[in-house]
Amino acid sequence: ALGGVAYIGYGIYQDRHPPPQVEPDPSKKTLLILGSGWGSVSLLKKLDTENYNVVVISPRNYFLFTPLLPSCTTGTIEHRSIMEPIRTILRQKRGSVKYYEAEATSIDYERKLVRVRDESEVRGVAVETDVPYDMLVIGVGAENATFGIPGVREHSCFLKEIGDAQRIRKRIMDCVETAAFKDQPPEEIDRLLHMVVVGGGPTGVEFAGELQDFFEEDIRKLIPEISDRFRVTLIEALPNVLPMFSKQLIEYTESTFKEEKIDIKTKTMVKKVTDKTVEAEMAGPDGKKEKVVFPYGLLVWATGNAVRPLVKDLMSRIPAQKESRRGLAVNEYLVVQGTRDVWAVGDCAVAGYAPTAQVASQEGNFLARLFNNMAKTEALEEKIRELSSSLNIKPGNTAEVSREIEEYERQLRRIKDIKPFHYSHQGSLAYIGSEKAVADISWFNGNLASGGRLTFLFWRSAYLSMCFSTRNRLLVINDWLKSKLFGRDVSR
Numbered sequence: 001a002l003g004g005v006a007y008i009g010y011g012i013y014q015d016r017h018p019p020p021q022v023e024p025d026p027s028k029k030t031l032l033i034l035g036s037g038w039g040s041v042s043l044l045k046k047l048d049t050e051n052y053n054v055v056v057i058s059p060r061n062y063f064l065f066t067p068l069l070p071s072c073t074t075g076t077i078e079h080r081s082i083m084e085p086i087r088t089i090l091r092q093k094r095g096s097v098k099y100y101e102a103e104a105t106s107i108d109y110e111r112k113l114v115r116v117r118d119e120s121e122v123r124g125v126a127v128e129t130d131v132p133y134d135m136l137v138i139g140v141g142a143e144n145a146t147f148g149i150p151g152v153r154e155h156s157c158f159l160k161e162i163g164d165a166q167r168i169r170k171r172i173m174d175c176v177e178t179a180a181f182k183d184q185p186p187e188e189i190d191r192l193l194h195m196v197v198v199g200g201g202p203t204g205v206e207f208a209g210e211l212q213d214f215f216e217e218d219i220r221k222l223i224p225e226i227s228d229r230f231r232v233t234l235i236e237a238l239p240n241v242l243p244m245f246s247k248q249l250i251e252y253t254e255s256t257f258k259e260e261k262i263d264i265k266t267k268t269m270v271k272k273v274t275d276k277t278v279e280a281e282m283a284g285p286d287g288k289k290e291k292v293v294f295p296y297g298l299l300v301w302a303t304g305n306a307v308r309p310l311v312k313d314l315m316s317r318i319p320a321q322k323e324s325r326r327g328l329a330v331n332e333y334l335v336v337q338g339t340r341d342v343w344a345v346g347d348c349a350v351a352g353y354a355p356t357a358q359v360a361s362q363e364g365n366f367l368a369r370l371f372n373n374m375a376k377t378e379a380l381e382e383k384i385r386e387l388s389s390s391l392n393i394k395p396g397n398t399a400e401v402s403r404e405i406e407e408y409e410r411q412l413r414r415i416k417d418i419k420p421f422h423y424s425h426q427g428s429l430a431y432i433g434s435e436k437a438v439a440d441i442s443w444f445n446g447n448l449a450s451g452g453r454l455t456f457l458f459w460r461s462a463y464l465s466m467c468f469s470t471r472n473r474l475l476v477i478n479d480w481l482k483s484k485l486f487g488r489d490v491s492r
């Protein structure tokens with residue numbers, strides 16, 4: 001039935017020929033999904049949407065492939081290549097699936113209502129309304145942790161959303177062009193060309209690597225007169241960077257950074273940020289603390305996650321969440337503790353795993369399986385009820401109907417037996433600059449640690465295969481080729 005276009009790829013065929021739009025069916029339950037990130041979109045992808053009236057609410061009307069976000073800060077990849085509109089994702093689903101671009105501002109889990117706010121620029125005024133649900137999935141992610149350190153929010157760039165990457169890209173070129181301006185004092189040039197990254201987790205490390213590449217491969221050639229002054233410093237409070245990787249890969253990353261001339265300052269805790277400086281406390285080899293000041297042109301803050309206000313507010317109203325600090329405590333089926341019919345996935349949920357894309361997508365897949373099964377269970381229970389009552393009405397074919405009931409009951413037992421969520425760690429990957437990457441991969445119950453150029457090719461192919469759609473994949477390949485052949489685009 002796919003005809004001549006099937007060979008292009010079923011995804012493309014489906015894209016062009018979406019199933020018809022359907023209105024909500026009052027006999028079905030309303031499944032409300034908050035968020036459009038890894039957790040929510042993985043759920044949507046695998047969910048049999050015909051079983052529910054699905055409503056998706058998120059202020060961001062696209063899915064973002066976050067592993068390649070650091071590459072967007074330097075133009076190695078253009079931002080639209082890693083964005084997939086939620087509308088294209090949803091139009092491939094069957095049944096009633098609605099999307100509203102809005103932010104959830106509070107959740108009333110007792111009355112089963114979510115308050116949402118739409119701040120539309122064209123309307124000029126914000127509109128608030130309540131959306132009812134029968135089942136709710138919270139997949140709203142987390143926000144950037146600042147630990148209340150003064151000046152961070154006002155002066156630094158984060159690296160979580162597309163807007164952050166665009167801001168950084170502009171700021172890098174602003175620093176470079178200002179440093180190259182006529183008759184700049186040398187100390188001002190040094191400040192402008194000092195790029196400081198706070199946080200030695202994978203986000204900070206990958207960004208520092210991309211930044212150094214950008215400088216070595218492009219800016220140095222285009223503006224040679226400032227090339228000796230460009231510096232990248234990575235500040236980390238702990239004794240080493242990338243704590244989730246093995247010791248060998250940590251050492252490999254640190255020595256690669258040394259070759260790339262990225263300065264790593266470990267055991268250095270940032271305490272204050274001003275518009276031009278970062279103030280930190282550095283522990284010396286004797287444990288003595290010393291105050292250090294780093295003047296900067298660009299400051300990128302990548303110190304991990306904090307709980308969003310929506311989630312914090314909900315937690316404060318559920319007695320069973322009193323002890324939880326880092327997000328919504330969930331049980332082994334991802335049900336939010338102390339509630340009914342509310343599930344949480346991804347960075348806003350605390351299920352005992354690191355807040356990564358891998359965990360969020362496995363949680364989303366799990367919920368899709370769970371919900372598909374719940375719908376099948378209800379349908380089977382309904383059939384059994386109907387058959388049982390027909391037994392009383394028409395006693396003629398009792399044996400046959402009983403057999404049928406037994407068969408349905410067997411099926412029911414099988415699908416009801418859903419194992420709790422179990423995370424299977426596939427490994428960790430990080431790009432560290434100059435076409436090198438590090439990988440800690442789970443391999444036949446063991447661990448495989450590798451670093452270097454071959455790992456970089458593995459990193460690229462792994463991320464390419466994980467891209468959301470064929471369209472994204474083609475765009476990313478195109479960007480890689482383009483920046484290799486013609487250099488990155490340095491226009492602001």
Ligand code: NAD
Pocket residue numbers: 067147149198199200201202203204235236237238243244268269270271302303304305354355356357428429430431
């Ligand atoms: P992170 O939590 O992994 O690392 C933040 C780092 O900042 C920590 O090492 C912490 O010690 C340091 N820090 C905190 N406050 C500081 C201060 N005041 N001064 C100096 N250093 C300070 O954060 P992330 O890199 O944003 O990652 C968030 C999550 O996403 C993690 O779970 C991570 O594994 C995951 N992630 C994974 C990848 C990948 O696998 N390639 C990429 C990005 C993010």
